[in-house]
Amino acid sequence: MADPRQRGAAAARRARFIEAAWLSVPGMIGTFVWGIITGVAMIQSGMSVAQAIGMTLIVFSGTAQLAALPLMVSGASLVLIAFTTLLTSLRFMVYSASLSRDLSRLSPGLRSLAGYLTTDSGLAVYQTMSGPERRAQRTALFMGLNLPVWAAWQVGSLLGIAVMAYVEPGRDLAFLGTLAVLALVAQAMKVRLAWPVVIAATVVALIGAGWPYRAGMLLAVVAGVVTPLVLEARARARQSSP
Amino acid sequence: MSMESAYIWIATLMLALIVFALRNAFLFVPASLRPRGLLERALRYAPLAALTALVAPEVFRSWLVAPSFTPALLLDPRMVSAMVLLAVVRLTGSALYGLLAGSLAFLVLGR
Numbered sequence: 001m002a003d004p005r006q007r008g009a010a011a012a013r014r015a016r017f018i019e020a021a022w023l024s025v026p027g028m029i030g031t032f033v034w035g036i037i038t039g040v041a042m043i044q045s046g047m048s049v050a051q052a053i054g055m056t057l058i059v060f061s062g063t064a065q066l067a068a069l070p071l072m073v074s075g076a077s078l079v080l081i082a083f084t085t086l087l088t089s090l091r092f093m094v095y096s097a098s099l100s101r102d103l104s105r106l107s108p109g110l111r112s113l114a115g116y117l118t119t120d121s122g123l124a125v126y127q128t129m130s131g132p133e134r135r136a137q138r139t140a141l142f143m144g145l146n147l148p149v150w151a152a153w154q155v156g157s158l159l160g161i162a163v164m165a166y167v168e169p170g171r172d173l174a175f176l177g178t179l180a181v182l183a184l185v186a187q188a189m190k191v192r193l194a195w196p197v198v199i200a201a202t203v204v205a206l207i208g209a210g211w212p213y214r215a216g217m218l219l220a221v222v223a224g225v226v227t228p229l230v231l232e233a234r235a236r237a238r239q240s241s242p
Numbered sequence: 243m244s245m246e247s248a249y250i251w252i253a254t255l256m257l258a259l260i261v262f263a264l265r266n267a268f269l270f271v272p273a274s275l276r277p278r279g280l281l282e283r284a285l286r287y288a289p290l291a292a293l294t295a296l297v298a299p300e301v302f303r304s305w306l307v308a309p310s311f312t313p314a315l316l317l318d319p320r321m322v323s324a325m326v327l328l329a330v331v332r333l334t335g336s337a338l339y340g341l342l343a344g345s346l347a348f349l350v351l352g353r
Contacts, residue, residue, distance in 0.1 A: 030338045037345065046245045051254065058258040065257070067296055072245060072253055081253055085260045087292035090285050092264040093276075100273040108270075115266035175320055175352065178300040179327055179344045181293055186328055187337035188290045197287050201294035209299040209306050217295045224291025225284050232283065 013140040016133075020125075020144025027121025027145075028152035034062040034180055035153045039160020040167075041177030045069045049161055056157040060116065060150065063184060064089050066177045071214075073174075080214055087221060095123050102138045114142060119153075122146035193228040200227040323348035 035056070042052035042065070059065055067088045071081050095118050103114050122145040129141065167173065189198060201224030208216020268276060277285060299306060304318045315321070327344025331337055 033338060033341060037341070047250060048247075051247070051250050054251075055254045055257070059254065059261055061257075061261045063293070064261050067293065068253065068257055070296065070300065072250065075245075075249075078253060078256060082256055082260060084292060084296070085257050086264070087288045088296075089261050089264050090289050092261065093267045093285075096265055097268040097273045097276045100268040103269055111269050112262075112266050115269050116262060118265045172352070175300065175323075175348055176345055178297055178320075179323060179348060180341055182297050182301065182324055182327055183331065183337040183341040183344070185290065185293050185297060186331035186340055188293070191290075193287070194290060197290045198294050201291045202298040205295045205298040206302055206306065209302075216299075220295035220298070221288065221291045224294060225287045228287050229280070229284060 009134070009136065012134075013137055016137045016140040017144035020141045021148050023125050023129075024122060024145045024148045027119065027125065027149050031062075031119065031121060031149050032152040032156040035156020036160040036163070037176045037180045038062050038065050039157040039162075040164055040173050041066060041069055041160075041180070042157075043161055043164035044172070044174040044177070045073050052161050053158070056154065056161075060153065061089060061092075062153070062180065066181050069177055070174075076214060080218075083218075091120070092118060098123075098127065099142070102135065102142070105135055106139065110139075114139070114146075117143070117146040117150055119146050119149040122149050193231060196227045196231055197224045200224050319348055319351035322351055 038056065039052065042055060043049070047055070055065060064085050067084055068081050071084060096115060099114070099118070103111055106114065122142070125145050126142055164173075185198065188194065201220045204223040205216055205220035208219055210216070276282075301320055301324045303320060305311075305315055305321070308315055323344045326347040327340045329340075330343040331340035334340070
């Protein structure tokens, strides 16, 4: 028979997982909707059903997928697609830094599974729930917050892929994918100095829309990053001068 | 629209590797090595800049190809649904409501 203390710990982990799964419901709803639109956008971009399912399973990131699709349709170079993916997914690197203490004791396999499962909505809830508890319970909490979001994403994507079989051909729904990215932009605009980023990037992207090698897009990213940095530097200079 | 199958699979694998590596970065590399200073601040703005740079030409697509400005451009389904989305996010503070409203507008107006 198992040690009653061990059984108690397992029950506590299970309870924590179930509690977390309930807390993940709002995130699941949003992720489900983004999944549907990403599924639609993938098929609309010319991917086969197998390719779309493969992408959604192994990439598991709406932002990365939606950002890459228009580039893939226009036959952009793999280097440009990689660069865009890197930039749009940087937040995951920040997330991993915030999780490194809690998850560092897991075996490499479990740790990378936890990494793969990291979601925006799951992490947002996770970070509000700090408390003195065992690492194992922390892991159960993390999994409970992210695993249901993963499932919601997969089901949503599959639904979006399936729906496309019934959409009249000739109807261009790829713009729904653009709207899903625009919603992420609108959400991200709550941070400081977001307006200068968006205005600078938009102006340069529109001016350079027809330039070869997507140079307009690359310069727009540079403009969007440099503008707030210059503003920050000027604000600091003003503060330090009497 | 048709894309080369090998190109799609290679791009997909590349996406998966990059996203997986970023999600796992500091679960395997000591967090003390994370970027700091100017690089850290630049990286903070990069995602928003990249997403905006991707979206802007798509939203303004009919404006970019129009020979001259006409009032009809203001009623372009892409532009209208984007504005509906932004207005709803602004009013409700919810990206999900904004996306639902913008998508509905596009499905009703678009062809």
